[in-house]
Amino acid sequence: MSFNQIHLFVAIDVTFLKGEFVQTLLLAVGIDANGHKLILD
């Protein structure tokens, strides 16, 4: 849904979770017309 509302620029990063199990979270974030960050869903 967010993808249609952003500039054609996506930043991707993988981060470790700090819970009981070792897991990684992949986040993709874009920038909208107001220059705000938007998590892509």
Next chain:
Amino acid sequence: MTLISNRDKGLLAADYILGDQVTRLTCCFHLHQNLKHFQNVEHLFWLLVNSKFPNAFLTKMAELEALHPPAARYLQWLDRSLWVTAYATGQTFDYKTSSVVESINQVLKFERQLSILNLLNEIWHILMHTHFQRFTMACKAEKDQVHTDFALVKLLESREWVKRNRIGIATQIIAEVTQVNDKAYTVGLAQKQCSCCHY
């Protein structure tokens, strides 16, 4: 479409799926961190990254090679289109690092301690809150408003700059633009380039 990442192994493995229509960029902050292993070369790194023209890049690279050959070899091993402004093929929107997503990682610092279901639930709530804020802002906008508030401010700022700049013609093909802060730039009318490197 431009995609910036820190060349994570998992992401590199999925790279071939994206095909040729996506421009890849490498986070320059992570490259800078790698370059810290080589001493006294950090000051040249950002000059290399921000080189707007290939000639400027090659000059700085020769300077780096003379100063620290291993550091130069490390950077030469990388694809230039991934990190040098002069060789980048896609639109970068002036972003050279993956700070956009790193800042979101920091926002989720406490949520990352939760179990996976609770984490996803929290992310969902953050997303819904963002969407609601955006929807509220969109409802407030007037019907005949063409630009967003952000774009309108930028446009008005640019118009103010244009009004205050002093333009002098040096020759038939060279003009000089002096800004309010007394910074002067040379515009080559034949090449259609300005020494500010933005145009």
